[in-house]
Amino acid sequence: MLLDVQNLHVHYGAIHALKGISFNVDRGEIVTLIGANGAGKSTVLRTISGLIRPTDGSMSYWAPRAGGSADASGAARQVNPCSLPAHKLVDLGISQVPEGRRIFPNLTVMDNLELGAYLRRDKAEMKRDFEMVFELFPRLKERRAQAAGTLSGGEQQMLAMGRGLMSRPDLLLLDEPSMGLAPLLVKEIFQVIVRINQSGTAILLVEQNASMALAVAQRAYVLETGSIALEGSAAELAKDPRVQAAYLGSA
Amino acid sequence: MTKEETTDAKRTMAMAIDRKSLARAAVILGGLAAGYFLVVALHRAEILINDYYLQILIWVGINVIMGVSLNLINGFTGQFSLGHAGFMAIGAYVAASMTKLMGMPFALALLAGGIAAAAGGLVVGIPTLRLAGDYLAIATLGFGEIIRVIILNLDVVGGPRGLPGIPAHTTFLWVYAIAAATVVVVRNLIWSRQGRALVAIREDETAAETMGVDTTRNKIMAFVVGAFFAGVAGGLYAHKITFIDPSQFDFMKSVEALVIIVLGGLGSITGTVMAAFVVTFLPEVLRAFADYRMIIYSLMLILMMLYRPRGLMGTAEFSFRQLGLADRRPVPDKGGQAVGRSDGPPPVLETRRVCMDFGGLRAVSDFNMTLRQGELVGLIGPNGAGKTTVFNMLTGLAEATSGRVYFMGEDITKRRPSEINDMGVARTFQNIRLFSNLSVLDNVRIAFRGERPYSMAEALLRAGRYSPQEDQIYRKSMEFLRLFGLEDRASEIASKLPYGAQRRLEMARALATRPKLLLLDEPAAGMNPQETQELLELIRWIHERFDLTVLLIEHDMNLVMKLCQRIIVLDYGLTIADGSPAEIVKNRRVIEAYLGEEAV
Numbered sequence: 001m002l003l004d005v006q007n008l009h010v011h012y013g014a015i016h017a018l019k020g021i022s023f024n025v026d027r028g029e030i031v032t033l034i035g036a037n038g039a040g041k042s043t044v045l046r047t048i049s050g051l052i053r054p055t056d057g058s059m060s061y062w063a064p065r066a067g068g069s070a071d072a073s074g075a076a077r078q079v080n081p082c083s084l085p086a087h088k089l090v091d092l093g094i095s096q097v098p099e100g101r102r103i104f105p106n107l108t109v110m111d112n113l114e115l116g117a118y119l120r121r122d123k124a125e126m127k128r129d130f131e132m133v134f135e136l137f138p139r140l141k142e143r144r145a146q147a148a149g150t151l152s153g154g155e156q157q158m159l160a161m162g163r164g165l166m167s168r169p170d171l172l173l174l175d176e177p178s179m180g181l182a183p184l185l186v187k188e189i190f191q192v193i194v195r196i197n198q199s200g201t202a203i204l205l206v207e208q209n210a211s212m213a214l215a216v217a218q219r220a221y222v223l224e225t226g227s228i229a230l231e232g233s234a235a236e237l238a239k240d241p242r243v244q245a246a247y248l249g250s251a
Numbered sequence: 252m253t254k255e256e257t258t259d260a261k262r263t264m265a266m267a268i269d270r271k272s273l274a275r276a277a278v279i280l281g282g283l284a285a286g287y288f289l290v291v292a293l294h295r296a297e298i299l300i301n302d303y304y305l306q307i308l309i310w311v312g313i314n315v316i317m318g319v320s321l322n323l324i325n326g327f328t329g330q331f332s333l334g335h336a337g338f339m340a341i342g343a344y345v346a347a348s349m350t351k352l353m354g355m356p357f358a359l360a361l362l363a364g365g366i367a368a369a370a371g372g373l374v375v376g377i378p379t380l381r382l383a384g385d386y387l388a389i390a391t392l393g394f395g396e397i398i399r400v401i402i403l404n405l406d407v408v409g410g411p412r413g414l415p416g417i418p419a420h421t422t423f424l425w426v427y428a429i430a431a432a433t434v435v436v437v438r439n440l441i442w443s444r445q446g447r448a449l450v451a452i453r454e455d456e457t458a459a460e461t462m463g464v465d466t467t468r469n470k471i472m473a474f475v476v477g478a479f480f481a482g483v484a485g486g487l488y489a490h491k492i493t494f495i496d497p498s499q500f501d502f503m504k505s506v507e508a509l510v511i512i513v514l515g516g517l518g519s520i521t522g523t524v525m526a527a528f529v530v531t532f533l534p535e536v537l538r539a540f541a542d543y544r545m546i547i548y549s550l551m552l553i554l555m556m557l558y559r560p561r562g563l564m565g566t567a568e569f570s571f572r573q574l575g576l577a578d579r580r581p582v583p584d585k586g587g588q589a590v591g592r593s594d595g596p597p598p599v600l601e602t603r604r605v606c607m608d609f610g611g612l613r614a615v616s617d618f619n620m621t622l623r624q625g626e627l628v629g630l631i632g633p634n635g636a637g638k639t640t641v642f643n644m645l646t647g648l649a650e651a652t653s654g655r656v657y658f659m660g661e662d663i664t665k666r667r668p669s670e671i672n673d674m675g676v677a678r679t680f681q682n683i684r685l686f687s688n689l690s691v692l693d694n695v696r697i698a699f700r701g702e703r704p705y706s707m708a709e710a711l712l713r714a715g716r717y718s719p720q721e722d723q724i725y726r727k728s729m730e731f732l733r734l735f736g737l738e739d740r741a742s743e744i745a746s747k748l749p750y751g752a753q754r755r756l757e758m759a760r761a762l763a764t765r766p767k768l769l770l771l772d773e774p775a776a777g778m779n780p781q782e783t784q785e786l787l788e789l790i791r792w793i794h795e796r797f798d799l800t801v802l803l804i805e806h807d808m809n810l811v812m813k814l815c816q817r818i819i820v821l822d823y824g825l826t827i828a829d830g831s832p833a834e835i836v837k838n839r840r841v842i843e844a845y846l847g848e849e850a851v
Binding site for chain 2: 151247
């Protein structure tokens with residue numbers, strides 16, 4: 001187990017956004033959360049990454065590293081993400097690629113990636129990771145000296161994902177990575193997601209493109225107005241008539 | 252209803268509203284008069300208010316005028332100005348010279364001081380308001396210093412020695428009446444068409460432009476009105492202190508006004524008035540601590556800001572609504588409206604060999620397109636192909652490097668976004684640009700314009716066409732919200748809406764400007780299949796209902812294929828295909844560049 005969430009509640013003022021949801025992510029897994037707009041998917045991600053504090057419930061995260069530089073011993077340390085600020089969680093291996101990209105528009109592509117590795121001191125390894133990002137996204141290499149704000153929407157999404165990878169996360173939180181991308185690029189992004197996962201990173205994926213998400217994920221949860229309505233293996237859910245009607249546009 | 256009946260109904264309603272607004276005016280005036288007499292009576296009877304406190308109240312009043320007028324510029328319009336003392340100095344010197352040197356009456360002197368300061372505001376505003384943020388702050392700071400240095404070298408008014416012996420005309424009544432008038436005028440301005448435009452500029456200048464708000468003009472207007480009141484405050488100040496010299500109007504004076512509005516809440520008149528009391532009284536109350544007075548004062552300010560980082564009031568206001576004296580607009584009636592007109596099927600939009608270069612990069616190259624009346628056209632292509640750039644050139648946000656854009660036969664290549672919107676082009680944005688801190692209703696109201704909009708004078712006095720038009724804007728805006736299923740959320744803050752509702756609101760806002768041509772930039776982004784299906788029906792419906800020509804950028808091929816009559820495909824700035832959906836899916840180049848092999 002990598003992340004275990006029990007009975008999570010989140011309120012925005014009077015609005016009860018998450019109504020006691022429980023789920024988990026295993027090491028090396030791709031888990032997807034699907035659901036309508038306003039169901040609370042992004043809220044889940046933002047709570048795990050420490051940007052929002054839950055009003056109730058518990059989270060356990062078994063950090064494969066003890067914090068600071070990557071630790072090869074593999075000794076997991078259990079922490080409660082709710083008790084730590086967002087920047088500490090990055091150090092423990094949780095990295096979020098936010099909805100709407102949130103890149104630094106006036107900095108260059110390279111600067112953006114370097115900020116993704118802000119907490120790292122291992123220069124040599126970092127260099128290898130830059131190469132890894134450029135290999136995943138060759139477009140970024142071409143444009144590395146360009147201000148990120150001048151990139152097209154798709155390139156910005158690639159940059160946001162590349163930046164998220166630069167902290168070498170054990171758990172990558174992806175919030176709608178295919179949003180606003182051309183059909184060809186959507187396929188590319190999902191291929192990259194699979195490749196990132198194959199290198200050992202667990203991924204919690206929030207997507208509107210449910211058919212693609214279910215195709216790459218091992219397990220899935222369906223979120224409806226702040227509660228988990230369905231859960232199971234991605235293959236099962238893809239066949240579920242309820243999911244097909246609501247989220248797959250009954251293809 | 253026949254036309255006659257409608258106008259009759261309108262007239263009756265207008266009269267009813269007029270009666271209501273008269274009643275409100277009476278309540279306000281009565282309340283203000285009662286406030287004044289209360290203070291005077293308390294002073295006479297020496298309860299709570301002695302001579303000393305009455306003096307302080309005069310300073311409070313002057314600070315209220317300074318604060319409220321600066322808040323109009325900084326808080327409501329979002330233009331960071333640091334030169335308010337400069338306007339105050341102009342007002343003080345002009346008014347003092349007129350009474351002392353020319354023996355003019357006080358009222359006339361105050362008015363002249365205000366007008367002189369307003370003229371100063373116009374002179375500074377025109378060049379500097381093109382700047383934004385920090386740059387504007389520095390420019391206005393420079394302006395304040397220039398005024399001070401000019402006066403320093405002006406011998407007629409005493410130069411550095413100052414101007415002594417100014418008649419002590421400023422009484423509590425003068426200050427009270429003018430402070431009250433400032434509050435009422437600025438409040439009336441904020442709650443009008445013009446005021447909404449100012450707040451829109453603060454929230455998102457680009458979006459405001461595309462909603463038809465002439466941002467430069469409105470910013471200058473706010474600057475001039477703010478400067479006028481600062482000038483009047485200067486006149487009151489001079490005739491209170493009876494001796495002025497340039498050092499009184501230094502940078503610290505501007506900072507004082509800034510402290511008041513930040514403490515009170517940028518964008519809250521009520522907060523400004525409260526803060527004016529706090530900032531004026533606090534140092535007096537702390538006199539007992541002698542030398543430590545200013546340290547304690549500063550610490551208290553820091554503490555207040557720590558606990559109320561958005562100021563005492565944030566952007567909230569005291570309102571009659573809270574007292575139950577609501578200025579209730581009638582509930583909108585059901586029923587259709589006639590929007591849009593049709594004049595045959597001529598080309599609505601035409602681009603001729605439009606190019607756009609960014610540095611050495613050609614983002615759009617020789618783009619030719621003709622949209623005919625009533626067409627529903629899709630613009631697709633890989634990310635970075637130049638689709639949004641095309642939208643920006645059509646709406647005036649970017650100027651084509653070469654080539655021409657014609658809308659209804661008129662060349663709009665070099666027009667401003669607000670002008671193009673006025674002519675009938677509205678758009679939405681890829682990454683949604685709502686006025687996010689404003690209510691859903693206000694987002695639509697900003698966009699709404701009547702045929703002959705009421706003037707600023709009418710807004711300030713709440714007279715003439717103000718009430719009937721505001722009422723109409725309210726009803727029409729609510730109607731738009733109903734069409735988009737948002738009427739129940741009218742009073743919610745736009746940024747709190749779920750994503751899909753924000754997209755719908757942005758479309759409602761664009762339609763409220765009564766466009767002939769609607770440009771939608773990725774309306775289905777972030778929507779699931781079910782929501783996309785609803786969107787498809789919505790676009791189809793508004794296309795018909797409002798007799799629109801629609802051009803949309805979208806990656807959801809399902810939506811594009813079902814919705815569009817014609818599709819244009821861009822790749823690396825070049826048009827690689829233009830045809831019906833059936834032709835496009837079979838097009839080799841489109842498949843290679845965009846759709847991918849097994850798509851659709």
